[in-house]
Amino acid sequence: MTTVQDTYLGWDLLRHFKGCTRPQWTVDVRREDDAFRARHEGPKHECPNDACHHGDRYERTTVRIVCTSCQMAHVIRSEEGLHSSSTKNATHGYGQPPRKTAGLLLWPGEPLLGWGRLSTDEPWDFLITRPGVTRVTEADVVGVVNQVRGKRGAVRWSAVAVRSEAGPYGLSPLRFAHAEERMASVPAAAKWAAALLAGGAQ
Template structure:
């Protein structure tokens, strides 16, 4: 809960095989049936994943269930998520997922001016994405100044006021993001808004 004084989380994950009822209810006998989707391979059963997240301090419990069977375990280094940010150009870059076909680290970073214990949307000041140029060399795109009505952010739930492509390094992209908060007299701690 928001007023929890000492959050202490425990997480449990469980997978069970569950059977579908031909009448969609759970009262009475469960009849196995064929799935109506011809391409579906699970027939009358499927794997259900249940994730339980409980705060041992305030006793809030979150239960997330879904048809899955796709639990995978990995490391923060492999997925990018959970890795510590690195400081570049005066900003903190939080890594995302790596490219699936390159062994070159993350393909995108969320950017903040400060280093909170856990990154939230309101902490963001920009984002950086890695791409490939015409000859396969690395190139970077940057977006800055979060805005709900910003024109940039295709496929992203976070919209940005400004964007620029063609950076040749992460440092150059980060410095561009940092400079966006200082334009038009804004202070270096400026977190958003229109210029």
């Protein structure tokens, strides 16, 4: 399951060496079909589960990320089971600029259970923050807009707003005190959230 939260929350920036003057990453990927798994003086690697191919040989993917300025290098290795894909940012919201609507910023991201969403004019869900945010964190989020379907299958929008740890709406860790369903558009959902936030709703 994917959610718009997965697009922005829980990701960490790779660090540079202190004093890096021109931070810029180069990224390379290497795949090996027959890497050797060290035994460390132990027995042969094997798994009793027929569906698991754990053994002395395995597929390995290595991602090497190097700053061309400070020379900081991050190396990430994965065994068999790594799933990778290539896509345009527009498909899932990655890297898309936020929309300025009703005095708020709407950040597009992967929709909940996104099957078939690319057939609509608005394939994304949105996290809502106040203006001035450049990188979304959990503390910045003041609302969420999700695409839903009306009784006859038409595209409609639901929204939640006003953070509340004990709120009845939203997905953890983002819980909210207020919700509204079946609005006609993303701007309408943003205006609803903005009115609540401006009014100091609790």
